[in-house]
Amino acid sequence: MIVSYNYFNSVVNRIRFCYHLFMKDCIFCKIVSGEMPYYKVYENENFLAFLDIYPRVKGHTLVIPKKHYHWVYDVPEFGEYWESVLEVTRKIQRSLMPKLINYFTYGIDVSHAHIHVLPRFTETEFLPKTINLSKTEMTEIAEKINSAS
Numbered sequence: 001m002i003v004s005y006n007y008f009n010s011v012v013n014r015i016r017f018c019y020h021l022f023m024k025d026c027i028f029c030k031i032v033s034g035e036m037p038y039y040k041v042y043e044n045e046n047f048l049a050f051l052d053i054y055p056r057v058k059g060h061t062l063v064i065p066k067k068h069y070h071w072v073y074d075v076p077e078f079g080e081y082w083e084s085v086l087e088v089t090r091k092i093q094r095s096l097m098p099k100l101i102n103y104f105t106y107g108i109d110v111s112h113a114h115i116h117v118l119p120r121f122t123e124t125e126f127l128p129k130t131i132n133l134s135k136t137e138m139t140e141i142a143e144k145i146n147s148a149s
């Protein structure tokens with residue numbers, strides 16, 4: 001099939017437009033730009049960590065790139081990304097003293113790359129059910145992790 005250059009261009013522009021709309025609606029991009037409130041845990045030049053607002057354990061943290069990429073493996077600074085996860089891990093170890101810490105990626109819910117960091121205390125399920133934590137508890141947990149050296 002031969003596709004004219006103009007047709008191809010219009011399709012590309014339409015895709016670009018949709019991509020723009022989609023990024024505008026990305027809740028993690030809104031967190032990065034400060035349009036959405038969040039419980040900050042850690043930040044460096046390219047990555048940001050905050051508490052998941054639907055926590056499955058105490059201290060359930062998400063680590064995201066500040067730039068929008070769909071999948072974790074789309075992030076060009078992949079090694080630096082995991083180094084940031086390790087920084088968060090150390091902070092959680094020092095502040096919450098969990099038994100162990102799990103990581104997982106899913107990405108179907110929010111299409112902005114994020115790595116889940118789950119400190120484990122007594123839970124033994126592969127993926128524990130969500131728990132309820134008050135705003136005060138969330139703020140305290142975030143501050144505790146954030147201030148850990």
Ligand SMILES: [Zn+2]
Nearest residue numbers: 026029068112
């Ligand atoms: Zn985004």
